[in-house]
Amino acid sequence: MSRVFRLVISCPDQVGIVAKVASFIADQGGSIVEANHHTETMDQWFFMRHEILASSLNNDLEGFKEKFTPIAEEFNMQWQVFDSAKPKRIALFASKESHCLADLLYRWHEKDLPGEVACVIANHDDLRSMVEWYQVPFHHVPVTPETKPEAFAKSEELAAKYEADVIVLARYMQILPPNMCRDYAGKVINIHHSFLPSFVGAKPYHQAYERGVKLIGATCHYVTEELDAGPIIEQEVIRVNHSQDIEDLKRLGRDVEKITLSRGLRYHLEDRVLIHGNKTVVFAP
Amino acid sequence: MSRVFRLVISCPDQVGIVAKVASFIADQGGSIVEANHHTETMDQWFFMRHEILASSLNNDLEGFKEKFTPIAEEFNMQWQVFDSAKPKRIALFASKESHCLADLLYRWHEKDLPGEVACVIANHDDLRSMVEWYQVPFHHVPVTPETKPEAFAKSEELAAKYEADVIVLARYMQILPPNMCRDYAGKVINIHHSFLPSFVGAKPYHQAYERGVKLIGATCHYVTEELDAGPIIEQEVIRVNHSQDIEDLKRLGRDVEKITLSRGLRYHLEDRVLIHGNKTVVFAP
Amino acid sequence: MSRVFRLVISCPDQVGIVAKVASFIADQGGSIVEANHHTETMDQWFFMRHEILASSLNNDLEGFKEKFTPIAEEFNMQWQVFDSAKPKRIALFASKESHCLADLLYRWHEKDLPGEVACVIANHDDLRSMVEWYQVPFHHVPVTPETKPEAFAKSEELAAKYEADVIVLARYMQILPPNMCRDYAGKVINIHHSFLPSFVGAKPYHQAYERGVKLIGATCHYVTEELDAGPIIEQEVIRVNHSQDIEDLKRLGRDVEKITLSRGLRYHLEDRVLIHGNKTVVFAP
Amino acid sequence: MSRVFRLVISCPDQVGIVAKVASFIADQGGSIVEANHHTETMDQWFFMRHEILASSLNNDLEGFKEKFTPIAEEFNMQWQVFDSAKPKRIALFASKESHCLADLLYRWHEKDLPGEVACVIANHDDLRSMVEWYQVPFHHVPVTPETKPEAFAKSEELAAKYEADVIVLARYMQILPPNMCRDYAGKVINIHHSFLPSFVGAKPYHQAYERGVKLIGATCHYVTEELDAGPIIEQEVIRVNHSQDIEDLKRLGRDVEKITLSRGLRYHLEDRVLIHGNKTVVFAP
Known part of the structure; x- marks a missing residue:
């Protein structure tokens, strides 16, 4: 099992979230191992999880989080990044x-x-x-x-x-x-x-x-x-x-x-x- | 599907029911196609179902029922015989x-x-x-x-x-x-x-x-x-x-x-x- | 069921595909209803499927396809767009x-x-x-x-x-x-x-x-x-x-x-x- | 779990096997805990398994076997009796x-x-x-x-x-x-x-x-x-x-x-x- 970062997000749904997050990951050089989305249509809530190959990123966990913070704030996200190396x-x-x-x-x-x-x-x-x-x-x-x-x-x-x-x-x-x-x-x-x-x-x-x-x-x-x-x-x-x-x-x-x-x-x-x-x-x- | 009689019984459990019923069926010449028993141990209640090849019996449905009645009474059975030819x-x-x-x-x-x-x-x-x-x-x-x-x-x-x-x-x-x-x-x-x-x-x-x-x-x-x-x-x-x-x-x-x-x-x-x-x-x- | 376009893609895997596709969809105003990805690690092949709300797009099917073609070519994609209105x-x-x-x-x-x-x-x-x-x-x-x-x-x-x-x-x-x-x-x-x-x-x-x-x-x-x-x-x-x-x-x-x-x-x-x-x-x- | 004897039989199918076996068990005082039958219609072979409460029997395992042997021979049975007390x-x-x-x-x-x-x-x-x-x-x-x-x-x-x-x-x-x-x-x-x-x-x-x-x-x-x-x-x-x-x-x-x-x-x-x-x-x- 290669080391991965798991970016887990939930927030109000709107157009452009996936693009924003995917572009951010690509900008960091991130290779996506697994990605899942779900929109709860009842209350328009959006859920997302990415597994990103840690070795593909040009930043460590803290750097990744710091850079992601503005996007999270823009979309009112509840979010966390987990490191598979810290079970x-x-x-x-x-x-x-x-x-x-x-x-x-x-x-x-x-x-x-x-x-x-x-x-x-x-x-x-x-x-x-x-x-x-x-x-x-x-x-x-x-x-x-x-x-x-x-x-x-x-x-x-x-x-x-x-x-x-x-x-x-x-x-x-x-x-x-x-x-x-x-x-x-x-x-x-x-x-x-x-x-x-x-x-x-x-x-x-x-x-x-x-x-x-x-x-x-x-x-x-x-x-x-x-x-x-x-x-x-x-x-x-x-x-x-x-x-x-x-x-x-x-x-x-x-x-x-x-x-x-x-x-x-x-x-x-x-x-x-x-x-x-x-x-x-x-x-x- | 061959025609069968289905003899379905429930009664208080006691030793000898199976023997009595099986012997009766054998005496009638009955070829048993399928047989199932269950004893509900909680309240000592016995359940039984036989499928008997109709052509093997030396009696018709009414005759079969009439002959079986004394056994049913002896063991206080609730019982029925169904004929697969009468769906x-x-x-x-x-x-x-x-x-x-x-x-x-x-x-x-x-x-x-x-x-x-x-x-x-x-x-x-x-x-x-x-x-x-x-x-x-x-x-x-x-x-x-x-x-x-x-x-x-x-x-x-x-x-x-x-x-x-x-x-x-x-x-x-x-x-x-x-x-x-x-x-x-x-x-x-x-x-x-x-x-x-x-x-x-x-x-x-x-x-x-x-x-x-x-x-x-x-x-x-x-x-x-x-x-x-x-x-x-x-x-x-x-x-x-x-x-x-x-x-x-x-x-x-x-x-x-x-x-x-x-x-x-x-x-x-x-x-x-x-x-x-x-x-x-x-x-x- | 709302009308959706289904964009189905497979191509050699590389960093940035998801970002490119998601950004394209966002640029078209597309609201993503469902998204799935898979990478076949054995031969590094990438698979992707999006359901996009047709009414959210600022283009019809043909326009959407035309605009997407350069991306498809860039990534050597096998791709198709299906319209749920044409079962x-x-x-x-x-x-x-x-x-x-x-x-x-x-x-x-x-x-x-x-x-x-x-x-x-x-x-x-x-x-x-x-x-x-x-x-x-x-x-x-x-x-x-x-x-x-x-x-x-x-x-x-x-x-x-x-x-x-x-x-x-x-x-x-x-x-x-x-x-x-x-x-x-x-x-x-x-x-x-x-x-x-x-x-x-x-x-x-x-x-x-x-x-x-x-x-x-x-x-x-x-x-x-x-x-x-x-x-x-x-x-x-x-x-x-x-x-x-x-x-x-x-x-x-x-x-x-x-x-x-x-x-x-x-x-x-x-x-x-x-x-x-x-x-x-x-x-x- | 009460101690049981398990009588397991297979033999050519014929009318009267169940009656014979069930009557034998009843004659021994045997309380049947579970009984299963199956007839393989393709080759007319009969299979049977009984679980009998050991304490209900008026014989031990050897006595039970000895008494059962003539029946087994009459019907050409392959048979065994297992004692749950000897796992x-x-x-x-x-x-x-x-x-x-x-x-x-x-x-x-x-x-x-x-x-x-x-x-x-x-x-x-x-x-x-x-x-x-x-x-x-x-x-x-x-x-x-x-x-x-x-x-x-x-x-x-x-x-x-x-x-x-x-x-x-x-x-x-x-x-x-x-x-x-x-x-x-x-x-x-x-x-x-x-x-x-x-x-x-x-x-x-x-x-x-x-x-x-x-x-x-x-x-x-x-x-x-x-x-x-x-x-x-x-x-x-x-x-x-x-x-x-x-x-x-x-x-x-x-x-x-x-x-x-x-x-x-x-x-x-x-x-x-x-x-x-x-x-x-x-x-x-």
Whole structure:
């Protein structure tokens, strides 16, 4: 993978944005590896993402940003430039269930996840040995009804200490407090074990079993203050039938959860997800 | 397709049911083409379906039923025997949208639907020409807020006149009155254009678009008095993304609706669906 | 759907193409509705497609083309501009099996196919009534071993007479002669009833059954002189199991064929498919 | 999971088999948890699988078998009874690529695989640390062109020493010698990284890329002397497009391979797969 800069933009739509941005990139000598556009016609909002070969540019990241600033101001852009050489740092929050955590650790270990696993914070100590085999720092921060505020403060502190760019709730099974949702707005990713908006809240597989659905699913989404209602990044389903009981649904669901979370997280780590209100634009390959 | 009898049974589970039924069938000379069992462990309920080659039996349907009755009584069975030579008669209820109706008519015309389309009852006259090309009786029964009771009475009367065994709401867009739900309990099949229980009620594609889901779906279910809450027969989904607006969702959804309805209806027509509480056991191939 | 011009380009990759094209479009006042790029890194070839709102341009199609020509020449582009107000004309070639033909006719009738069905040419007369209900000209051109050259010449003549931009082999079951493949290079679309390259040639469902595959599929591809070996536009599969015999595979396959062909054809009609050697770049939504 | 006996039968079809077997089970007091039948109409062959609650039987495994033998002989059955309390022992063969191995070890560790991982035999030493974390014996048996016969003899000896019931080639990348294929007929499971019969042999992702397919797949099958041509147990696919290069196909394919292998292996471990000629009957839930 060659080093790239990822220029991610959203702004009110108008004629000439693409030309302006593309001309700027060309003026910098930039070789475009991938480009995506989208216009949300409902509210005339424009979204754009470029991957530019870093070696082709006649400027470093700071120079590039400085030169781009006037254009960004002209078009009222929300914008960022990310450097693939500085992968995002991930704090994994876990509980007792290991499947999502193990999957992400494995992918990272195999250099299959475009980010850095910085630490694991778990409210149970069960998964320590697995995490430590991967030589990832493991912190056991128990959460009890009495210690919730301290526990979350401690967890957030740890995330900050490890300079986490993104928090992944890998079946963490705890509801984050509102202030943490705000502090990490657009930076906390959860995997919910249902096809949202079906089966919000607790025990979604029990709910699915009760309702007799013929497909079960998983949803990877950003965490907001409202439970299981944040912007959806990715969803996937798998077929089930009457012969499968709740334990079977859980087992089948684990595979769907792993796939959905790792795919959604990959999109986030590659700066492919642009949040727009309570929805996302995902420039997937 | 050889003529078969379909023996469909549900009853409290106990040891020896399979042996008793299989021995009975063997005693009748019956060659079993397909057999399915299921035990609902939650409430110890047993479900069973056999396809038996009619030509292999040393009795006709009535004789078969008469001989089987004592066994059925011994095990407290709910049971039925269907003859594939007497395909179920279908009353198709439609409105203005043609995709589900056209799909079912086409399949029936191609001998690809194991049932008989007996008539089409529509609350608009738009689809008459299409239906009449298939030489199927078309009845226009308008439904207005004022005439609802009469319209539904008329529709039910027509269904009875055509000896309909099953009513299919092929995007009928009307809520059946409670008495009709009861009269045709387990015999009215609807296609809802969402992945239930998400997006109950009106304009599910709008709801899906608003929520920003990454898959849209359709649900084929039996109609009960509670809106969009009856036993689910079949579901299917298709992937969508941010670039698709509501019109695109509708277009993509039409294909999913057609597939889901025709598949669910086929299961019903082949007596593969056993209703159990608000869920179904579907002995799909 | 607003009227758009579709500018489709492929050329050797180099820095500055996007900027040049985007600036040109902006200079014409063009509002970009959709844009897609791709670089084939293997051979450094660049592909690009823009949808531009026609009403936003200060030139008509001819003016737009004339002004763009110098840029095209500078970058050695293969390029075309298509006007959505001039939908492609389709000649449907059919035989006896109706499912693909019926599906395309229905979609077209419902304004769900972004093209014009110009005529149906069939080597059997069986489907005449269905076609004529749609008020589409139907031509019966029998193909026998002795009359092959004349029959194909006649068919090609008819396609020309109806000004067909694209020929769709909707289960035509005949192998086009080499000259016709060349005359309509990149303009004949076939649906093959297997997941190519598995099961080339005759009776693919029989081959699939013999091999015991667990998924069957269909492939929409451009026709070239080598049988079933042309550039693939779209593929889809469906799950099967041991309980399904060849007739079941055919029945299930029909749905997959219809979906795959209509989706692939839609991509072609919207100028989303760029042929590159024996492969395609498909700028699907 | 309650302990069950799995009675698996195949024999020439005739009337009365089901009755005979079901009556026998009932006479033993057996409570049937799951039952599946299939008749291969082509050659009139019958397949049957029962799961019987062990605690319900008035005999142990040996007694059950002894009593059943006369029935088996009467109907010329090939048959076996498996005890879920004696899970099959698995020898995992690996090379350098870890994804399938890691996935199976993880599932086994989480008690999510209904078998016992007995040992890992690898022709490279790279994966030792991962395997040993799971406390599974790891044997490095290098395979070079010169040492092939000795290496395979050694590997087969190890498999025997660990009393392996099944050998799983978890991306082993070596072709087993014919004698080993015969010794373990129906007991060696391979994962091939393509949708067979497409792309037999080496570098299937390169072949898929070259052909420009729109879905890539994986195939779990029994190993026979003919390369990649044994009976297929399970297949799965995932969608790709022009923007994905060979490395992307490999990455996406890894997930499909893991899922397909673990699912196929599960079917084998639960005695759901009956080989019939070069095909399988898979009584999947």
